[in-house]
Amino acid sequence: MPGINLISDTATKPTKAMLAAMMAAEVGDDVFGQDPTVNRLEATAAERFGMEAALLCPSGTMTNQLAIKCHTRALDEVICEEKSHIYQYEAGVYSLLSSVSVNLIKGERGKISPGQISAAVKDHQDWLPISKLAVLENTCNKGGGSIYTIAQARELAEEARRHDLAVHLDGARLFNALVETGESCTDWGATFDTISICLSKGLGAPVGSLLLGDKDLIKRARRFRKAIGGGMRQAGYLAAAGLYALEHHVDRLKEDNDRAKRLGATLSELPFVAGVEPVESNICIFHLAGERKAADFLKVLADKGIQAVPFGPQTIRFTTHLGVSDEDITQVISTLEELEY
Incomplete structure (x- = not known):
């Protein structure tokens, strides 16, 4: 539609330079791990965050839900703020894909405190779900683009781990936060077990999100991705857009x-x-x-x-x-x- 589109940063379209990079991409079959451009994107993103591995997926919903699947088992629960994307905008698929429930915290503009995490963790009783994963969102969409600092995130992650929780970051718009705070990707990578970053919002790629984590978790996530229809063949054309975005569109x-x-x-x-x-x-x-x-x-x-x-x-x-x-x-x-x- 013509006019000025302030609906979402998902309205971005590839620039001419990004399109040129896409058309010049070397491709292969990524389901067999043979797409060199996908491999380079995943390695580049993992290195930038100081994490072991990454997985390219079609959407941020998929990367978030793969993280939940890898961190939990059936009858577990996920702790998150009530405005979280995983609760508000992902069709409740955590219940279908992972058979888990969500324990919502009422924070402030999508942000929670360490004490709220502690209060949310369930006792181990036969009739209660098992608290296994805490999810933060930075920036928080429904919180008006609110920002966690790395100091706040570290404190929350430390509190979660005191209760044996894994910690996932929905970082769909993380780079919007980092250009404000000046913090490093590696500090964020060192704080979380898994991170999801979106390439198709402000970064301007047409499709794609990345899940970052350790090699074993990404190996399992890759299998789950295939099981839910997320395996892509010559995805290097899309990966080339993601590489261009990471190289040219962050600042x-x-x-x-x-x-x-x-x-x-x-x-x-x-x-x-x-x-x-x-x-x-x-x-x-x-x-x-x-x-x-x-x-x-x-x-x-x-x-x-x-x-x-x-x-x-x-x-x-x-x-x-x-x-x-x-x-x-x-x-x-x-x-x-x-x-x-």
Whole structure:
């Protein structure tokens, strides 16, 4: 659709340079481990995070769910914040694929504290699920792109391990956090048992997420990936896009974050906005004042060539990305300031 797309950073499209890299990719059959570009992407990502191995998958839902499958057994439970992507947006497939339940923690903007992890761990009783895995999300989508620092993550991971929990990071937008904090990938890799990173959001690849972990776990995840239909053949064309993204599109994520902050600053001054969640990365969530409904407001924006998504009856999310320029943000701001709504 034409216009300015603030629906999601999944709206990104490959740049001409990325497309050229894709078309030049050397490929093979990845199900047999014979695609050299996939192998290079997986090795590159694992090395960047200081982890042993990586696995390319079609989506972040698959990488997250493979991590859950590898860390748990039937009748176990996963501890996570109530806004977590694995609970909100992955179709409850943890119950189907892994036969586990989810123990939800009410945190703040998608973030939890070490004490909350301790309080959530179940006693070992025949009638209770066994707490086996803690999952953090950085940045947290439904938390408005909220950021954990590495110090906070380490404290949470240490507390989880005191209770014999494995720790997984849903890092779909981790790089958006790292360009803000300046922290290293290797520090994050050393903190978690597994990490999922998305290549097809702000990084701009058309498809793909990576699961990072130790060699034994990735070997098991690879088998599970095949079992649920995730084995891909000449996937090197997609892997080439991921390599290009990791080499050329990480630092520029700071531009996306800054553009979201511009939107947040403007929205906070508008009379029809009741409040704006703190903007830490590339997501801006705001709440409409009075009786204004998100659905009606989105229609007004759509008529002016601006697309966004509702995040509640009176709540809207703007997401900036590779396909949104400074000029686009200036146009959105001008439109918002001129609205009589």
